[in-house]
Amino acid sequence: MNMNAQSRLQEILSKGDFAVTAECGPPRGANPEVVRKKGELLKGYVDAVNVTDNQTAIVRMSSIAACSHLLQMGLEPVMQMVTRDRNRIALQSDIMGAYSLGIKNILCLSGDHQSFGSQPDALNVFDIDSMNLIRTVQTMREQGKDMSGFELNGPPRMFIGAAANPFADPFEYRVIRLAKKIDAGADFIQTQCIYNMDRFKEWMKMARDEGLSEKVHILGGVTPMKSAGMARFMNNKVAGMDVPEPLIKRMAGVPKEKAIEEGLKICLETIAELREIEGVHGVHIMAIEWEEIVGQIVEASGLTPRP
Amino acid sequence: MIVAEQKPLSEIKEIIAPYKKILILGCGTCMKTCFAGGEDEVAVLASALRLACKKDGKEIEIEEFTIERQCEDEFIQESAPAVSRNEGVLSLACGAGVQALARGFARTPVMPGVNTTFIGVLEKQGIFTEECSGCGDCRLDIFGGICPVTRCAKKLLNGPCGGSQNGKCEINPETDCAWQLIIDRLKALGQMHSLRRYIPPKNWRTSLSGGPRKLVREDHMI
Ligand code: SF4
Ligand code: SF4
Numbered sequence: 174m175n176m177n178a179q180s181r182l183q184e185i186l187s188k189g190d191f192a193v194t195a196e197c198g199p200p201r202g203a204n205p206e207v208v209r210k211k212g213e214l215l216k217g218y219v220d221a222v223n224v225t226d227n228q229t230a231i232v233r234m235s236s237i238a239a240c241s242h243l244l245q246m247g248l249e250p251v252m253q254m255v256t257r258d259r260n261r262i263a264l265q266s267d268i269m270g271a272y273s274l275g276i277k278n279i280l281c282l283s284g285d286h287q288s289f290g291s292q293p294d295a296l297n298v299f300d301i302d303s304m305n306l307i308r309t310v311q312t313m314r315e316q317g318k319d320m321s322g323f324e325l326n327g328p329p330r331m332f333i334g335a336a337a338n339p340f341a342d343p344f345e346y347r348v349i350r351l352a353k354k355i356d357a358g359a360d361f362i363q364t365q366c367i368y369n370m371d372r373f374k375e376w377m378k379m380a381r382d383e384g385l386s387e388k389v390h391i392l393g394g395v396t397p398m399k400s401a402g403m404a405r406f407m408n409n410k411v412a413g414m415d416v417p418e419p420l421i422k423r424m425a426g427v428p429k430e431k432a433i434e435e436g437l438k439i440c441l442e443t444i445a446e447l448r449e450i451e452g453v454h455g456v457h458i459m460a461i462e463w464e465e466i467v468g469q470i471v472e473a474s475g476l477t478p479r480p
Numbered sequence: 481m482i483v484a485e486q487k488p489l490s491e492i493k494e495i496i497a498p499y500k501k502i503l504i505l506g507c508g509t510c511m512k513t514c515f516a517g518g519e520d521e522v523a524v525l526a527s528a529l530r531l532a533c534k535k536d537g538k539e540i541e542i543e544e545f546t547i548e549r550q551c552e553d554e555f556i557q558e559s560a561p562a563v564s565r566n567e568g569v570l571s572l573a574c575g576a577g578v579q580a581l582a583r584g585f586a587r588t589p590v591m592p593g594v595n596t597t598f599i600g601v602l603e604k605q606g607i608f609t610e611e612c613s614g615c616g617d618c619r620l621d622i623f624g625g626i627c628p629v630t631r632c633a634k635k636l637l638n639g640p641c642g643g644s645q646n647g648k649c650e651i652n653p654e655t656d657c658a659w660q661l662i663i664d665r666l667k668a669l670g671q672m673h674s675l676r677r678y679i680p681p682k683n684w685r686t687s688l689s690g691g692p693r694k695l696v697r698e699d700h701m702i
Contacts, residue, residue, distance in 0.1 A: 257634070261681065283634050283641050286651045297634070301681040304638035308678070320681070338642030343663050349675055350639045357678060365642055412643030412650035 180277035181249045182221040183332040185480055186361060186390040191448060192455030193476050194251065194363070194392060195219045195467045197243070199234035208234070208242040214464040216248060218471040220479055221278055223251040223363070223457070227258060230290025237267060240276045251334060252276045255284025260300035261309070265319050268310060272329030280334040280363060281306040285412070304357050307335055311358025335359035337391075339376035340369060340415035348379040351389075361390040363457040366407075367443055368416040377450055386452025393447040396459045397466060398436035401425035437470065444474045481510040481601070482574040483608045484594040486521065489528055493536075495591045496529070496570055500539060503566040504529075504593065505559055505581070506546030507573035514608055516594045517572025519546040525572070525593070550577030556584045563588055616686030616693065622674055624665035629682070631658035637679040 185192050200207035226236040240250035283303040287295045317328035335354040367373045401424040408416035427435045447453050460466050512518025526542045533540045545562045547555040550573035568589040571578045575596040582590040598610035613630040633651045640659030643650025647660040
């Protein structure tokens with residue numbers, strides 16, 4: 174591996190191409206076949222695959238290990254890393270370890286609170302927050318030093334991602350937070366699933382007005398809905414999600430057997446709109462446990478073949 | 481103040497099971513204020529225990545006593561005669577009080593009767609909320625007087641997570657999002673610029689993470 178080569182995602186984004194990323198959740202177990210199967214489904218349709226880190230605080234195969242399985246198949250992973258479970262010592266160590274395996278993209282997150290997960294009795298860590306993690310990875314890359322200032326023998330040079338949720342409150346703070354993440358060192362942003370397009374556009378406009386969209390690559394998040402029930406559940410039960418009533422009604426308005434089709438239609442319309450928004454440089458497709466649909470979405474959006 | 485909650489009667493019964501003569505010792509400061517272990521609670525608990533033991537056919541003698549504070553030796557000494565008359569002490573003080581008492585009486589078992597929960601305030605009658613976790617490096621100045629270390633479920637120092645909605649925390653719709661409170665307050669104070677500032681990783685050495693802490697005040701030593 175060429176230690177200094179850019180990640181493919183970075184290359185595509187810096188060329189100004191519209192990037193496509195997707196998500197792969199590792200299994201609740203040690204079976205690598207699950208990861209490989211998901212990888213097969215995504216191969217050729219996406220530029221990079223986000224591998225979640227014990228998402229929703231449910232214990233799963235580690236993100237690093239699953240990333241490494243994808244790498245072996247020729248896919249490019251984006252390692253998600255949350256600050257919930259590891260202190261700064263473990264985080265830095267895993268970043269170096271991951272880079273040594275060839276993982277070149279990281280998405281820095283705080284993580285869902287463990288009270289949602291499979292083991293709510295666990296102690297959380299939150300030694301540092303996602304902002305601090307972004308800065309840590311950037312310092313490793315730009316200065317070759319760890320958090321203590323120690324000069325590293327082979328500093329990891331990761332392409333740094335962060336999350337943004339334009340739909341969470343307080344709204345007026347959301348752009349300030351984006352600016353902070355960019356200052357801390359974020360190169361790209363993947364947003365929460367976009368259903369409320371008006372609010373997303375408003376947020377993008379604020380970001381553009383602040384000159385932020387020129388400093389960072391924003392990838393809009395989408396998740397195809399399978400049913401009106403799912404739409405309602407996401408709106409009411411998932412922290413930080415906003416599915417507007419008209420969309421829920423639209424899902425509920427079609428016969429049950431047509432719901433998937435309608436959900437896909439909405440998803441494609443969203444992607445088409447995203448491509449028109451100034452400052453949006455890609456799409457991040459989160460089809461949770463529904464990886465087989467990603468190829469279809471990418472194809473129908475006219476985003477194939479990938480570079 | 482330190483806030484605690486009395487343990488359930490069933491658990492207290494189990495804790496005192498090996499003894500026939502016990503002292504229930506109240507604490508007249510924090511525990512009185514949070515209704516967990518002042519004089520009144522000692523009396524109520526003693527009657528409830530007597531009744532419960534009678535029902536179970538267990539003989540027990542329960543003595544009641546309350547001192548001003550169980551975390552100070554001066555007051556602890558006042559309980560010495562009562563302690564010496566009993567086989568064990570059920571302390572209704574916070575965890576610090578229970579330990580101070582145990583340190584004071586080497587040969588008498590001291591047992592906790594409350595679960596010590598947090599440093600907090602009485603938000604309104606009957607509702608106590610946690611406000612401080614004693615991190616040893618107070619930065620309330622930059623957070624508008626609201627502590628994210630304690631009141632944000634993720635201890636975030638650089639702003640709210642993506643789960644903050646309608647002013648509530650993602651973990652529970654009953655819990656205020658600390659960051660919403662901070663932002664509202666900074667806005668009211670005209671200090672929104674504080675929010676733009678990058679807060680570096682916290683130094684936890686001053687917190688419990690650095691090991692049990694001790695405060696030495698040489699100017700007060702004799
Ligand atoms: S910053 Fe530390 S000392 Fe200050 S209120 Fe918060 S936990 Fe307590
Ligand atoms: S919702 Fe607010 S209080 Fe809760 S974890 Fe997120 S930022 Fe912290």
